[in-house]
Amino acid sequence: MSVLEKYPESADEESMTNLEWNLWLRQIVAIGRLEIRKALRGRRMIGVYFLALAPVFLLSVRAMRPLHSSELNNPGMVSIIYAGLFQLFMLRFAIFFGCVGIFSNLFRGEVLEKTLHYYLLTPVRREVLVVGKYLSGLAAAILLFGGSTLATFILLYLPSGSQVFQDYVVRGPGLRQMGAYVGVSVLACIGYGAVFLLIGLFFRNPMVPAAIVLGWESINFLLPPLLQKISVIHYLQSLCPVAIPAGPFAVLVEPTSAWISVPGVLLMTTAVLFLATIKIQRLEITYSTD
Amino acid sequence: MSNTHQELITFDNVSKFYGEVLGVNRVSLSITPGITSLVGPNGAGKTTLMNLMTGLLKPTQGTITVLGVPAERPEDFCRNVGYCSQFDSFPKGLTGYDFIYFYLRVRGCLDGEARQLTLKALEGVNMMDAASRRVAGYSKGMRQRIKLAQALSHQPSVLVLDEPLNGLDPMARAEVIDLFQKLGRQGLHVIISSHILHEVDRISDRVVLLSNGYVVAEGDIHDVRGEMEEHPLQILVRCDRPSQVASRVFQLDHVVEVKLQADGRGLLVKTRNPDQFYLLLNRVVVEDNLSVEAVTPADDDVNSVYQYLIGKNGA
Numbered sequence: 001m002s003v004l005e006k007y008p009e010s011a012d013e014e015s016m017t018n019l020e021w022n023l024w025l026r027q028i029v030a031i032g033r034l035e036i037r038k039a040l041r042g043r044r045m046i047g048v049y050f051l052a053l054a055p056v057f058l059l060s061v062r063a064m065r066p067l068h069s070s071e072l073n074n075p076g077m078v079s080i081i082y083a084g085l086f087q088l089f090m091l092r093f094a095i096f097f098g099c100v101g102i103f104s105n106l107f108r109g110e111v112l113e114k115t116l117h118y119y120l121l122t123p124v125r126r127e128v129l130v131v132g133k134y135l136s137g138l139a140a141a142i143l144l145f146g147g148s149t150l151a152t153f154i155l156l157y158l159p160s161g162s163q164v165f166q167d168y169v170v171r172g173p174g175l176r177q178m179g180a181y182v183g184v185s186v187l188a189c190i191g192y193g194a195v196f197l198l199i200g201l202f203f204r205n206p207m208v209p210a211a212i213v214l215g216w217e218s219i220n221f222l223l224p225p226l227l228q229k230i231s232v233i234h235y236l237q238s239l240c241p242v243a244i245p246a247g248p249f250a251v252l253v254e255p256t257s258a259w260i261s262v263p264g265v266l267l268m269t270t271a272v273l274f275l276a277t278i279k280i281q282r283l284e285i286t287y288s289t290d
Numbered sequence: 291m292s293n294t295h296q297e298l299i300t301f302d303n304v305s306k307f308y309g310e311v312l313g314v315n316r317v318s319l320s321i322t323p324g325i326t327s328l329v330g331p332n333g334a335g336k337t338t339l340m341n342l343m344t345g346l347l348k349p350t351q352g353t354i355t356v357l358g359v360p361a362e363r364p365e366d367f368c369r370n371v372g373y374c375s376q377f378d379s380f381p382k383g384l385t386g387y388d389f390i391y392f393y394l395r396v397r398g399c400l401d402g403e404a405r406q407l408t409l410k411a412l413e414g415v416n417m418m419d420a421a422s423r424r425v426a427g428y429s430k431g432m433r434q435r436i437k438l439a440q441a442l443s444h445q446p447s448v449l450v451l452d453e454p455l456n457g458l459d460p461m462a463r464a465e466v467i468d469l470f471q472k473l474g475r476q477g478l479h480v481i482i483s484s485h486i487l488h489e490v491d492r493i494s495d496r497v498v499l500l501s502n503g504y505v506v507a508e509g510d511i512h513d514v515r516g517e518m519e520e521h522p523l524q525i526l527v528r529c530d531r532p533s534q535v536a537s538r539v540f541q542l543d544h545v546v547e548v549k550l551q552a553d554g555r556g557l558l559v560k561t562r563n564p565d566q567f568y569l570l571l572n573r574v575v576v577e578d579n580l581s582v583e584a585v586t587p588a589d590d591d592v593n594s595v596y597q598y599l600i601g602k603n604g605a
Contacts, residue, residue, distance in 0.1 A: 023398045030395035034381070037392070041383030114379035117346055118440075122397045123368040285346040286308065287377065 024128050031124075031132030032139065035106070039140055044109060048101040051094040052144035055085070059155035075160060075168035079177060082156050083242035086149065086181055091188055091236055092217065095145045099192035100210045102141050104200035106133040107280075114287045127277040134197055134273060141189035149185040153178045173241075180241040187239065191232040191265045194272040201279045221250040228253050232268070235261035296358040298322060299343060299448060299479055304352035306338050312503040313338035317352070319498065319508060321481065325474040327490040328483040329596055330500035336483040337376060339500070340450050343481065344373040356448055372446035374437045376453050380425045386436045387412065387421040390443045397444055411443035414469065416462075430457035438466065448479040455486055467493055491592040501600045515590035521598050522546050522560040523590060525567060528583035532557040538574050542566065558588060 039045050110116035119129055157169050168174045199209045217233045228234045228251070238255035239262070246252060256264070299321040306313035314335040328336040341347040342354055345361040345368065353360065359367045380389060390411050394404040412418050415435040420428065425436060434457045441449060451470075455463050471493055474480050484490050490497065491511065499507040499514075507514045515523065522544075527535060536548045536557050544563035551557060561567045564587070574580055588594075 026398050026400075027396055030392065030398075034392040034396065037388070038381050038383055110381075113382070114377045115381045117373075117375060117377065118381065118393055119396065120346060120364070121344060121368055121371065121373050122393060123365045124396060124398075125365045282348075284348055285341060 024125070027124050027128050028132040028135060031119075031129065032136040035133060035136035036140065039102075039136075042109075044101060044105050045140075048098045048140075048144065051098045051101075052148040055089065055094065056148055056151045056155065059152050063155045063158045065159075075157070075164055075172070075174070078156055078160060079174070079242050080244070082153060082177075082181075083240060083244045085152065085156070086184075087237060087240060087244055090145070090149060090152070090185065091233065094148070095141075095185060095188045096192060096214060096217070098145055099141060099189060099196050100206065102137045103134075103193045103196035104206035104210065106137050106197055106200060108200035108204075108206055111287065117285045120283070120285060126280045126283075130197070130273060130276050130280055134193065134276075137197065138189055138193050141193055142186050145189055146182050146185050149181050150178065153181055177241040180239065184236050184239045187262065187265050188232070188236050190269050191236070194269040194276075195232070198272050198276045198279070201276055201283070221246055224251060225253040229256065232265065235265050295355070298358075299356050299481070300354065301339075301342075302353045304342060304349045304354055306335075306342060306347060307350045313347075314342070314500070314505075315503045317505050319505065321479060321498075322496075323474075323477045323479050324495035325470060325480045325482065325493050327494040327497045327592070328481065328500060329487065329490060329497050329592060331600060333502075334500040334600075335503040336500055337452055338503075339498075340373070340375075340452050340481065340483060343448075344368075344371050344450050346373075346375075369444075370447045371450065372441035372444065372448070373450045374434075374441040374452065374454055376456075378430075378433060380433070380436075382426075383424070385422050385424055386417055386428070386432075386439075389425055389436060390440050393440060394443055399444075407443050407445070411439040414442060415439040416465065431459055431462055434458055435462065435466070446478075448481070449473060450481045452483050453485070454482060455484055455489060463489070487593040487596060488591070494592070497592055497595075499596065499599055506599050507595065511592055511595060512587075512590050515587075515595050518595070518598055519562065521589070522562045523564045524588040525559045525561065525564060526556060526584070526586050526588045527559065527571065528556040528585075530555070530581040530583075531578070534578060535571070535574055535580065539567065539570060542570060555583070 107116065110119070124132075154169075157165050157174065160168075165174075169178070195213065196206065196210065199206045199213075203209050217231055220228050220231045220233050234253070235256055239258055243255075299319070301317045301319040304317045305315045312335075317335075317339065328339060330336050338347065342349055342361070343356065345364055348361070355361070356367060357370050359370065361367050384392065387408060390408045391404050394407055395401075399407065409418075412421050415438050417432065417435050417439055420432055425433065428436065434454065438451070438454060441451070454466060454470075458466060467489065470480050470482065474493075474495065482490070482494070494511065496508065496510050497514070498505055507517075529535060532550055532555065536550060539545045539548060539559055539561075542561070542563075544566055545559060545561045547558075547560040549558040559567060568585075571582075571585065575582055589598075
C-alpha cells in the first residue's frame with residue numbers, strides 16, 4: 001500500500017488495525033531516526049555529552065594511575081564510594097541535567113528553531129509524535145547515561161586489580177550491583193525524561209520549572225516521609241543496591257520496594273506522557289509569540 | 291460547474307483571535323480547484339488564513355474542511371495538504387535530500403517509495419545538483435525551492451504557498467510559476483499569497499482580497515472588478531483617430547471621462563457600462579472605417595482592484 005492513499009477500501013477491521021499499528025510503528029522509527037540525526041549535530045547536545053562523559057574521563061585518568069590506598073583495594077569500600085558517586089553525582093546531577101538538555105528540547109527546541117511545523121504538517125497522530133520523540137530522546141539518554149554508569153562502575157573497580165575485579169565484580173555481588181545501577185539509570189531517564197518533555201511543551205523557558213524540580217528533588221531527604229514519596233529520586237534511591245549515609249538532618253524513610261518503585265515510576269511516566277499528548281493536541285504554531 | 295464538498299476547501303464563519311488581537315474575522319469561503327491567490331497588505335490575515343487551512347492554527351470559531359476532511363484529524367487532513375510556509379528555517383544538519391526524504395518517512399512511506407518521491411520532488415524544482423549539500427549552505431532561492439519540493443513531495447491535492455516567489459531570481463520565478471500553472475491545470479488547489487501583484491494577476495484563476503482580517507472580495511478578478519460600480523472601468527483604445535472616437539463616446543450617458551493620450555494614438559475611456567461602450571466602438575469602427583490597434587481594460591487587474599478596495603495605505 002502506498003502512503004499516498006490511506007487504506008485499501010477492501011480492508012476489514014482487523015487488517016485495518018494491523019495496518020494502523022504498522023504505520024504508527026514506521027512513523028515512530030522514522031521520527032527516531034530524524035531526531036537522532038538532528039541531535040548528533042545539534043549544539044544543545046554538547047552539554048549533555050559533557051555530563052555523560054566527564055565522569056568516565058575522570059575515572060579513566062584515575063584508573064591509569066597506580067593505586068596505593070588499602071581502602072580502595074577493599075571492594076566493600078569501593079562499593080560505598082561508587083554508591084556516593086552514583087547517587088550524588090550521576091542521579092542528582094548528570095542524569096537530571098542530561099534529561100533536561102535532551103527532553104525539554106524535543107519540542108521547545110523545535111519551536112525556538114521554527115521547525116516544528118514540518119512535523120505537524122505530516123499525517124502523524126499527535127500521540128505518535130509524542131511517543132516517537134520521547135523514545136528517540138530515551139534511546140539517546142539511555143545510551144549516554146546507561147553507558148556512562150556502566151563505564152564508571154567498571155573504571156572504579158579496575159584499579160583494584162584483576163583478582164579483586166574477578167572475585168568481587170564478576171563472581172561476587174558486583175555484577176548484580178552493576179546491573180542495578182544501570183537499571184536505575186535507565187529508570188531515571190524514563191522518569192525524568194517524561195517530566196522534562198512535558199515541561200518543554202508547557203513552558204517557554206524550561207530551566208525555571210527544571211530548577212524547581214531540582215530543588216524539590218534536592219531537599220527530598222529533609223521532607224516528611226509522605227512528601228518524600230512524591231518525587232522520582234525517592235524511588236530511584238530505593239532501588240540502589242548500596243545505601244549512602246543520609247546525613248544528620250535527614251528524615252529517614254524506609255526504602256520503597258522494587259515491586260512498587262519500578263511500576264510507580266513507569267505509571268508516573270505514562271501519566272505524564274498522557275498529559276503531553278493532551279497538550280500537543282491543542283498545540284498551535286505561533287512562533288512569533290513563542 | 292458546481293463542485294462537491296469533497297472537492298472544496300471551505301471556511302464556514304471562521305474567526306481567529308490571538309488573545310485580543312484579530313487574525314481573521316467571520317471568513318466564509320469555498321475555494322475550488324485551480325490557482326487562488328490571497329492578496330492583502332501585511333497583517334491582513336493571509337498567513338493566518340493559510341495556517342488555519344493547513345491545521346497549524348485552530349479557529350477560535352467556525353469550521354474548516356479541506357476536501358471534506360475537518361482540520362481536527364491531522365492524520366487524514368495532512369495527507370491531502372502540502373504547505374510551503376514563510377518560515378525560512380530548517381532542521382539542523384540535514385541535506386536537501388534528507389530534508390525531503392526523512393519527512394516522507396515520517397509520513398509513513400517505505401524506503402523505496404520515499405527515495406522515489408524525493409528524487410521526483412527534487413527534479414521538479416531543479417535541485418538535483420544541490421541535493422547532497424547541507425540546506426544551511428543554500429542560497430535564499432535554493433532554500434525556497436527545497437521548501438517547495440518538500441511541500442510537493444507527497445503529491446498533495448492542496449498546495450498552500452506563503453510568498454513562494456520570495457528570493458527567487460527571474461528565471462527560477464518563471465519556472466516556479468510554470469509549475470504552479472501546471473499543477474492548477476491538473477486540478478490541484480494551489481493557494482498562493484504574494485505581494486507581487488502583476489504575477490498574481492497572471493497566474494490566478496481567482497483572488498481573495500483581505501484587509502484587516504476581513505475578506506473584502508473574492509472570485510474571478512474580472513467579476514470582482516465588474517461589481518465595483520463606484521469605480522467606472524477604464525478602457526484603453528489604441529487607434530488612428532482617437533478624437534473621432536472621443537466625440538462619439540461623449541454622447542453616451544455611462545461614459546464619465548475620456549482622456550486623449552499624448553502621442554495622439556489612443557484614448558482612455560472611463561465607463562460605467564463597458565458592454566454598451568464596446569457595442570458603440572464596434573459601430574464606430576465599421577461606420578468610420580477606424581483602424582484599431584488595441585482595446586484593453588486598464589484597471590481590471592489585481593493591482594487596480596487592490597488599490598480601489600484596500601487603497602495605497604494597505605500596500
